[in-house]
Amino acid sequence: xxNLILFGPPGSGKGTQAAKLVDRYQLLHISTGDLFRYEIGNxxxxxxxxxxxxxxxxxxxxxxxxxxxxxxxxxNLEVPGYIFDGFPRTxxxxxxxxxxxxxxxxxxxxxxxxxxxxxxxVVRVLERGKTSGRPDDSNEALIRKRxxxxxxxxxxxxxxYALSGRSVRIxxxxxxAEIFGRLCAEIDNL
Ligand code: AMP
Numbered sequence: 001x002x003n004l005i006l007f008g009p010p011g012s013g014k015g016t017q018a019a020k021l022v023d024r025y026q027l028l029h030i031s032t033g034d035l036f037r038y039e040i041g042n043x044x045x046x047x048x049x050x051x052x053x054x055x056x057x058x059x060x061x062x063x064x065x066x067x068x069x070x071x072x073x074x075x076n077l078e079v080p081g082y083i084f085d086g087f088p089r090t091x092x093x094x095x096x097x098x099x100x101x102x103x104x105x106x107x108x109x110x111x112x113x114x115x116x117x118x119x120x121x122v123v124r125v126l127e128r129g130k131t132s133g134r135p136d137d138s139n140e141a142l143i144r145k146r147x148x149x150x151x152x153x154x155x156x157x158x159x160x161y162a163l164s165g166r167s168v169r170i171x172x173x174x175x176x177a178e179i180f181g182r183l184c185a186e187i188d189n190l
Contacts, residue, residue: 001106002081008114009150011125012172014085020180031085057145066096089154109190111161114172
C-alpha cells in the first residue's frame, strides 16, 4: 500500500498534482480543505464551525479536523492507498494520523513537499481566487496569514517525517508536467 502526504503551502499545487497522481496510481485523494468546503456547501454544523476559522485564514481545531479525517478513512478502507492533501497540518494531527495508520496496519510511505516561494504563492492564489469563489483566496492579507500559519504550525510536520527519512522536497515551480514527473520519480522509488 502506498500512502502519501502531499505537503506545501496554500497554492503550491497540491490539488492539481493530486488529481494527476490519482489517475496514475489509483490512490484515494483526501483533502481536508475539500471536505470542509463540502460541509460548508451543505450548511452542516461542522461546516459552519469550520467556516469561522477558514474565513480568517486560521486552522480549524484539531479535534474537529482529526475526527472528520478519521471518518473519511474509516469509510474507505478498501483502497490501494491514500493521498493526504492538507493533512496533517499540526503535530497533534501528525500523531493522530500515525496512530490511525498503525491501527489499520499501514504507514505513511512518504511526505512530498511542493516548494514554492511566498511571492509566487500570493500571485497564484489571487489568480485562483478569480474563479474558485473561495473567500480565502481573494485577499492578499489573508493569503499571507495562511502562509504564516503554514510556516509556524505546519512545517514542524515536515521535520518529524524527516527524522525517519520520509520527507522529500520537490521544486514546485515551473511546468506542471515537470513537477508531476518529479513527484512520480519519488513515488516510483518506493
Ligand atoms: P486548503 O484547501 O487545504 O487550503 O484549506 C483551506 C482551509 O481549510 C485552511 O486555511 C484551514 O482553515 C482549513 N483546513 C484545511 N485542512 C486543515 C487541517 N488539516 N487542519 C486545520 N484546518 C484545515
